[in-house]
Amino acid sequence: MARRYAPLVPAPSLLWIAGALAAGAVGVAIAPAFAAWWTVAAAALGVVAAADAIAALRQRPPAALRRVPGSLPLGVRHEVALRFANDTPHAIRLAAYDHHPPGMEAQGLPQRAVVPARGWAEVRYAVKPVERGAARFGPVEARIASPFGLWARTRYVGDAATVRVYPNFAALAGFALLATDNRLSQIGVLQRRRRGEGLEFHQLREYREGDVQRQIDWKATARTAKLISREYQEERDQQVLLVIDCGRRMAAKDGELAHFDHVLNAALLLAYVSLRQGDAVGLMTMSGERRFLAPRKSRATVNLILNRVFDLAPSLETPDFHAAAVEIMRRFRKRTLVVFLSNLRDEDDDTLAPALRLLQSRHLVLFASLREGILSRALAARVDTFERALTHAAAADYLRARERAFRAMEGAGTVCLDVEPAGLPIALVNRYLDVKRAGRL
Numbered sequence: 001m002a003r004r005y006a007p008l009v010p011a012p013s014l015l016w017i018a019g020a021l022a023a024g025a026v027g028v029a030i031a032p033a034f035a036a037w038w039t040v041a042a043a044a045l046g047v048v049a050a051a052d053a054i055a056a057l058r059q060r061p062p063a064a065l066r067r068v069p070g071s072l073p074l075g076v077r078h079e080v081a082l083r084f085a086n087d088t089p090h091a092i093r094l095a096a097y098d099h100h101p102p103g104m105e106a107q108g109l110p111q112r113a114v115v116p117a118r119g120w121a122e123v124r125y126a127v128k129p130v131e132r133g134a135a136r137f138g139p140v141e142a143r144i145a146s147p148f149g150l151w152a153r154t155r156y157v158g159d160a161a162t163v164r165v166y167p168n169f170a171a172l173a174g175f176a177l178l179a180t181d182n183r184l185s186q187i188g189v190l191q192r193r194r195r196g197e198g199l200e201f202h203q204l205r206e207y208r209e210g211d212v213q214r215q216i217d218w219k220a221t222a223r224t225a226k227l228i229s230r231e232y233q234e235e236r237d238q239q240v241l242l243v244i245d246c247g248r249r250m251a252a253k254d255g256e257l258a259h260f261d262h263v264l265n266a267a268l269l270l271a272y273v274s275l276r277q278g279d280a281v282g283l284m285t286m287s288g289e290r291r292f293l294a295p296r297k298s299r300a301t302v303n304l305i306l307n308r309v310f311d312l313a314p315s316l317e318t319p320d321f322h323a324a325a326v327e328i329m330r331r332f333r334k335r336t337l338v339v340f341l342s343n344l345r346d347e348d349d350d351t352l353a354p355a356l357r358l359l360q361s362r363h364l365v366l367f368a369s370l371r372e373g374i375l376s377r378a379l380a381a382r383v384d385t386f387e388r389a390l391t392h393a394a395a396a397d398y399l400r401a402r403e404r405a406f407r408a409m410e411g412a413g414t415v416c417l418d419v420e421p422a423g424l425p426i427a428l429v430n431r432y433l434d435v436k437r438a439g440r441l
Contacts, residue, residue, distance in 0.1 A: 064158030246288025
């Protein structure tokens with residue numbers, strides 16, 4: 001919506017001419033013979049500037065239309081188009097400054113355009129979302145030049161717009177395409193189906209070299225006069241609950257993305273693969289804003305999860321695993337694979353150990369923890385100073401203690417995963433498939 005009053009400001013051209021006249025006034029003081037010429041020039045400038053100002057005040061601003069998708073992926077550059085329509089009989093020259101959201105980086109602003117009489121012009125610039133959530137574009141700020149270019153007037157044209165910034169679903173779509181084509185191995189997901197040793201009958205097929213004798217279906221073989229084998233698959237119709245830690249430690253960054261964003265990417269990929277495996281997937285958050293989605297098997301589940309988490313952000317709270325475990329036990333009576341996505345710390349011992357004992361009385365727990373990449377870099381760095389030696393020793397000691405903690409958890413029946421953020425999505429899916437193959441649910 002346009003502002004009701006927008007003042008005129010002198011354009012650089014008017015300031016340069018006025019500066020030249022001021023310099024001429026100094027010359028006139030030295031050579032009075034040129035005073036008449038200077039007076040005529042100053043009067044002409046005043047008349048032209050006044051006429052130009054009146055024309056600028058009467059000039060109607062162009063209409064503006066912004067073209068931007070309603071949803072954008074985090075960290076991916078996207079083009080925004082601004083179209084200006086001019087219904088006046090005179091061309092309009094302008095510089096466009098779009099009021100993009102503060103959570104987006106912009107390149108290519110301001111954009112200059114000449115909108116022809118009774119025509120339109122379009123300019124483009126690029127934005128890169130760096131924060132998830134609802135992002136608001138304000139009206140377009142158009143700095144419109146007067147007909148003679150001596151003045152400029154700022155007008156706000158077009159409407160505000162709100163877009164949603166989601167986790168990078170473009171990468172998820174690539175994973176999904178590979179999964180649809182049964183090519184998950186191309187992204188590192190290992191599918192090691194053991195012929196004849198699965199948990200549920202899948203289908204009959206022709207005998208293949210390597211099939212064991214107990215796979216052969218002798219009745220089907222007799223009917224078709226050729227060897228037919230039974231093929232099995234992992235058990236379906238199970239429940240997977242994704243528990244996302246929204247505590248303060250998840251705000252740490254490894255590269256461009258925060259740990260929290262890596263966790264969301266991993267949760268979305270695991271949800272997609274689990275649904276393809278025939279399981280029901282649900283969501284629950286802890287240590288921050290509470291959100292819950294009951295497990296379901298529909299194809300729309302991934303979209304539902306996306307819409308539940310797209311605007312989540314890490315809070316300042318400390319994770320309370322025991323409180324989360326109590327809530328899970330209250331909500332879930334059926335045995336469920338509970339997947340914690342967090343970052344293990346020494347101070348978690350007070351609430352984590354009781355939580356795991358409580359959950360393991362009914363459910364199977366997979367605890368996926370993010371390990372800071374700086375630890376690996378500290379171990380790999382050359383030790384050539386005393387300070388680096390101290391850093392190396394501290395990192396090695398911390399990782400040994402962390403490894404002991406995970407071994408203790410695994411000894412108590414918890415499935416554990418400790419990886420750097422970038423490797424979490426694929427490692428998490430592989431560990432889930434291992435659990436399925438082992439029949440631990």
